[in-house]
Amino acid sequence: MKSEKLCAVQFFALFLLFLCGVIAGANPVRAELKVDVTRGVVEPMPIAISPFHVAPGGDTEIAAGIPQIVTANLERSGLFAPMNPASFIQDPASIDQSGPRFAEWRAINTQALVTGTVTRTADGKTRVEFRLWDVFSQQQMIGMAYMTTPQNWRRIAHIISDEIYKRITGESGYFDSRIVFISEEGPPAARIKRLAIMDQDGANARFLTDGRNLVLTPRFSPNEQQITYLSYHNNRPRVYLYNIDTGRQEVLGDFPGMTFAPRFSPDGNRVIMSMAQNGNSDVYAMDLRSRQVRQLTNSVGIDTAPCYSPDGRQIAFESDRGGTQQIYVMNADGSNPQRITFGEGRYGNPVWSPRGDLIAFTKMLKGQFYIGVIRPDGSGERLITKAYHVEGPSWSPNGRVLVYFKERPTGAGGAQRSAKLYTIDLTGYNERELKTPKDGSDPAWSPLNP
Amino acid sequence: MPVQLKSFRLLALMAVAALSLSLSACSSTPDDMGDVSAQSTMGAEDMGGPLYGTEVGADSTMGVAPGTQADLVANVGDRVFYGYDRYDLTNEARNTLDLQAQWLMKYPNVNVTIEGHCDERGTREYNLALGERRAAAVKSYLVARGIDPNRLTTISYGKERPAVPGADEASWAQNRRGVTKVD
DSSP states (O other), X not given: OHHHHHHHHHHHHOEEOOOTTOGGGOOOOOOSOOOOOSSSSOOOEEEEEOOOEEOTTOOHHHHHHHHHHHHHHHHHTTSEEEOOGGGOOXXXXXXXXXXXXXXXXXXTTOSEEEEEEEEEOTTSOEEEEEEEEETTTTEEEEEEEEEEOGGGHHHHHHHHHHHHHHHHHXXXXXXXXXXXXXXXXXXXXXXXXXXXXEETTSTTOEESSOSSSOEEEEEEOTXXXXXXXXXXXXXXXXXXXXXXXXXXXXXXXXXXXXXXXXXXXXXXXXEEEEEEETTEEEEEEEETTTOOEEEOOXXXXXXXXXXXXXXXXXXXXXXXXTSSOEEEEEETTSOSOEEOOOSSSXXXXXXXXXXXXXXXXXXXXXXXXXXEEEXXXXXXXXXXXXXXXXXXXXEOTTSSEEEEEEEEEEXXXXXXXXXXXXXXXXXXXXXXXXXXXXXXXXXXXXXXXX | OHHHHHHHHHHHHHHHHHHHHHHHHHOOSHXXXXXXXXXXXXXXXXXXXXXXXXXXXHOTTOOOOTTSHHHHHHHTOSEEEOOTTOOSOOHHHHHHXXXXXXXXXXXXXXXXXXXXXXXXXXXXXXXXXXXXXXXXHHHHHHHXXXXXXXXXXXXXXXXXXXXXXXXXXXXXXXXXXXXXXXX
16 A cells, blocks of 8 residues: 555654754753643643744645644643644744744743744755743753654654653653554444554544454554454454555464454564354464464453563453453463452453553443553552443553543434544543544554654 | 244244145145245345244245245244353253254255354453354254254354344343354
């Protein structure tokens, strides 16, 4: 596919030119400006994101577009309150020429200011320079420039967003990332499902499969080059690999029964999944190079939805070996399985946070569905959202935000279904719909783009 | 709802029994049977589902080709139902499967696929596993009744292919099912 090739080219075409503070010799100081992300409810920090200055030959669309995307990203995080550009007094050209007039920015009560300039280099590349300023200490906090092919400007906006987020919250960002999901349409009994991929803000959405085969539960490889998922190709439900660059699909292994619920190991060398035979589902790991398979559980119950810890040493999974669907944690070799959920109801979909400290899950209790988090030792269970049907959490690359899907009956007699993607802050605040071209389910967040 | 369904099935069986009596009364050779079924194949394809038998009863000129999916649906029953998060077979399910086993004995060249389905009130992966269990429960029952396991394939659809779209217990009860389909 053309757009896929373009994507790879874009990745290579992206160059980091300067690091913090290199531009204009300004010394970034460790300013007071800081958002505390550990508290539940934060007062979003006022930030002014100026339109970027267009230097001669620079692209006006990019100069306008980057601040808009940065604004949308930061606003969506719930941690920032971008100011209305109509209130800005100083124009981009004068900022470029002589720097910010801080008194004018203080006058509109912003604490931080983002400025930038877009130019075109002799070889036709786009150069984007941006700076983050602390309006009260009148100091530059970041100054960076990026050179890229003009088509790749959205990605620059996400990288800039991540830089700002990181500098002000002290945590790494998550904006330069993608989400793979299942695009859905049609009536419940004949739902058409397709693999789809988009940027984390919903832009650049495209389908990867044509909908002829039922597909479910896509997950990224750590390097983002592959997706593992379940396909009903030839009415044989099996785990597949999809290569994003080439579009090639490949069945994984030759199993006598259905394979499902796949996920990559953190090093990308293995895929862990379930295989069902004679009605019994167990967890297996396949080495992708040798293609050797190792059985990790051997219970008479359902063992499925396995997920490695970020250090690769443990595996969380769900099992009904104790009578009902609950979450267990075992060593990566399958030894020492320990049940970690003991609350009322059923627990499934364990997903380990990239930080390692929490496991997100889906819980079912008294006709309601919940998304929650729990520590790997089973302590500190916290439910963060509840609905008729919410399911399938996936972590943002920094472990701060969860994406999941929400289903509800619609239409006459509840005969249709709506399925939408949502994001929510780990604290349970700031739930937002993530718009997809059609209905969406089974989202999986990528790591930060390489 | 399941009660209602049961009475529908009873009605269907009675209708079918009446039809086969009338057919055997007027057709003495297998060839004649073939003719009857050839005429009605299209109708049989178009309909399906548990209510088909009553339709046949209403119009005695119609029939179904022996050994086909329509035959299974009309004369035997193609599906069994399960409780919430259950995969054990109810007495009603066993009765249906006894009939399916007899039917499969009668048509030894017919192979079938057993689909396991779930309602939507569970998580995706778990339901895939549960659907597999339900399909396997049907298969092992049929094997115990003497059917060659090589004639029986299983597939789980989890909660992906509900039979009815409603979002209430009556609908979910119909979606928690094992369906036998002629290959």
